[in-house]
Structure formats: structure tokens, C-alpha cells
Amino acid sequence: MTSPRRGAEGRALGAPVASSSSGRFEFQSLLSSRAPGADPTCARLRASESPVHRRGSFPLPEEARMDLNPSFLGIALRSLLAIDLWLSKKLGVCARERSAWGSVRPLMKLLEISGHGIPFLLGTLYCLSRSDSWAGREVLMNLLFALLLDLLLVALIKGLVRRRRPAHNQMDMFVTLSVDKYSFPSGHATRAALVSRFILNHLVLAIPLRVLTVLWAFLVGLSRVMLGRHNVTDVAFGFLLGYLQYSIVDYCWLSPHNAPLLFVLWSQQ
Numbered sequence: 001m002t003s004p005r006r007g008a009e010g011r012a013l014g015a016p017v018a019s020s021s022s023g024r025f026e027f028q029s030l031l032s033s034r035a036p037g038a039d040p041t042c043a044r045l046r047a048s049e050s051p052v053h054r055r056g057s058f059p060l061p062e063e064a065r066m067d068l069n070p071s072f073l074g075i076a077l078r079s080l081l082a083i084d085l086w087l088s089k090k091l092g093v094c095a096r097e098r099s100a101w102g103s104v105r106p107l108m109k110l111l112e113i114s115g116h117g118i119p120f121l122l123g124t125l126y127c128l129s130r131s132d133s134w135a136g137r138e139v140l141m142n143l144l145f146a147l148l149l150d151l152l153l154v155a156l157i158k159g160l161v162r163r164r165r166p167a168h169n170q171m172d173m174f175v176t177l178s179v180d181k182y183s184f185p186s187g188h189a190t191r192a193a194l195v196s197r198f199i200l201n202h203l204v205l206a207i208p209l210r211v212l213t214v215l216w217a218f219l220v221g222l223s224r225v226m227l228g229r230h231n232v233t234d235v236a237f238g239f240l241l242g243y244l245q246y247s248i249v250d251y252c253w254l255s256p257h258n259a260p261l262l263f264v265l266w267s268q269q
């Protein structure tokens, strides 16, 4: 086995793990591409920049490890991305009418509408206008705040990340915003996680209804991938974001005590 000191010299480190049969092919190729011989310009720069080299010695093993870490992270991220794309394509079985599960597409589109922002916003506004109790108004006001916060955060992240929707997606969605051409994170998944956590915390429901609420959120997320709208990671991150958004709403909970003006104004409508 190569000693760490010898490993830090570059080429020599890669050589002993050259065999792909040893199961270390990627590791070896990673080291080779990092080796001074692989890129002479880079090698010169790295050698002259290294404080250890200036002292006329070899880099310490720790330094070599730090140098390699970003590449391991890069490889891990690229692998995750490749798995994500492969799995998302495999699961996109309702992306088109003639896809393998094309006949289930209408059901998936129903789930899509059930998690859309418009029915939730209109429904909350309607209930607010009909509510005659302060307690009910307080919960609905916070639900409205949660839905608006969700739209804002998702639009912000989609605009920043700008990940394209999967190539197999058919862009035939019901009312979208301009950022909805991007897919990360899934707005349906954030809303499903946020609303279901909100419902579970503020409505007194029998166990079967609580289970149904969680199942609905899960199915909304799954339908995004099956319809080919999203990759798996868009939905997974969406669930996480929606879950965290509820914590923000809970922390900033609006009440007649901390936002009296809002409640007075609304009751005068």
C-alpha cells in the first residue's frame, strides 16, 4: 500500500489503485486527474502556491486529504444527480397519454389540482369571509400567511436555482407563474407538506382522517414525478421545505395580540 507521504506526490499515489477490479477505479481516476502530471498548468500553480512546497518539503497527508475532499463531494453530488434523473425517468410513467401508465394520468392530474395554489388561496379567503369566530379567523389568517409565504419562497428558490423540468414533461399545467417553468423545488410538494402539517396541528381530526391527510400529501408528491413534472429530488426538497415553512409560520403566529390591526381591518370588511 502506498504511504500517505508518497501519496501526496501525486502520480505515485494513483498508481497502486489503478486496477478497476479492485473496486477503486473511480477513486484512482479522481487522483490521476488531480495529479500534477494530469494538468501541467495546474501542477505548476499548485506546486508554487503550496506553502509546504515553498519550505522545500512535501505536502502533509492532511493537506492532501483536504485537497481531495471537494472532489469526493463533487462525485457524490454527480452520482446523486445521475440516480435522481434515472429514477425520475423510470417513475415518470404518466408523463404522456401513451406512456406505460397513461390511463392513470387523469387521476394524477386530479391530485395535481388538489395541491394547486389557487383552490387553497380561494378556499381560505372564502372561509375567512364566512368565519364568525375570532379563533377560526386567527387560524385562517395564518393559513393565508402560510400559503403566501410558500408561493414567495418557492418562486424565489426556483428563480435562483433555475433547474429545468424533466425533458419528458408535457407542459400542460393548470395556471402557472412564470417561474413555474423551473422545477426545483416542487411547489405542490411544499404546499402539500405545509398544509398537511398545518391541518394536523390545528384541526381536531379522527385518526383515519389524519392518516388520509398524510397520504394525500405523499400522493401529491408522487404524482409530480409520475406526471413527469419533477425529478425525485425536487419533490424531496419540496417536502422538507414545506415542513420547515410550517415551523416559520408557527414561530411568527399571527394573533389579535401581535397583529391587532390585521384582525381589526379584516373584521371591518
Ligand SMILES: CC(C)=CCC/C(C)=C/COP(=O)(O)O
Binding pocket: 116, 117, 118, 121, 151, 173, 174, 175, 176, 177, 180, 182, 183, 185, 186, 187, 188, 189, 224, 229
Ligand atoms: C398561480 C398560483 C397561485 C400558484 C401556482 C401553483 C403552481 C402551478 C405551482 C407549481 O407547482 P410545481 O412546482 O409542483 O409544478
